[in-house]
Amino acid sequence: MNKINHIAIIMDGNGRWGKKKGKSRNFGHINGIKVIEKLVKDSIKIKIPIITFYTFSTENWRRPKREISFLFKLIDHYFNKEIDNLVKNNIKINIIGNIKILPQKVRTRLIESMTRTKRCKKILINLAINYGSKDEIINATRILKRKKGNVSIKNFEKNLHT
Ligand code: IPE
Ligand code: MG
Numbered sequence: 001m002n003k004i005n006h007i008a009i010i011m012d013g014n015g016r017w018g019k020k021k022g023k024s025r026n027f028g029h030i031n032g033i034k035v036i037e038k039l040v041k042d043s044i045k046i047k048i049p050i051i052t053f054y055t056f057s058t059e060n061w062r063r064p065k066r067e068i069s070f071l072f073k074l075i076d077h078y079f080n081k082e083i084d085n086l087v088k089n090n091i092k093i094n095i096i097g098n099i100k101i102l103p104q105k106v107r108t109r110l111i112e113s114m115t116r117t118k119r120c121k122k123i124l125i126n127l128a129i130n131y132g133s134k135d136e137i138i139n140a141t142r143i144l145k146r147k148k149g150n151v152s153i154k155n156f157e158k159n160l161h162t
Contacts (some may be wrong), residue, residue: 006050026070051125072106079113090122096161097131
């Protein structure tokens with residue numbers, strides 16, 4: 001195994017890139033997917049077992065509605081089109097973040113993608129969508145409290161999205 005266990009990537013500049021090419025921000029987002037695919041392929045090649053992409057942050061809700069809607073459509077279409085290939089290539093998808101408030105269709109698609117790839121072993125792709133680290137801590141704490149579990153690192157980790 002490669003010495004690097006996990007890389008995390010904050011996606012940025014896709015919109016600006018699209019504009020710079022004389023096209024739209026959305027053109028940049030579409031091409032951003034190709035970059036992700038390349039990064040995943042290369043990570044597999046050099047045997048990095050986990051890769052996390054910060055895809056949509058809690059701050060991104062401040063964007064124009066049309067852009068947000070386009071981004072979620074893009075995610076929905078991508079998984080609809082590629083899910084069989086992901087399974088075939090042994091790529092596991094995990095979503096971290098609060099997806100409860102996402103459009104129902106997208107949410108269902110994401111859950112389906114996690115379920116279908118849950119036994120895949122070659123690489124784990126975490127997609128942070130509407131993810132906030134404080135949200136994750138609060139969420140884990142709530143579960144711990146509800147289960148009346150011991151406050152220990154082990155119990156805490158069990159309730160993290162990852
Ligand atoms: C990253 O690119 C993709 C998302 C966060 C959805 P940006 O959308 O942040 O592009 P810029 O930074 O505005 O150019
Ligand atoms: Mg940005």
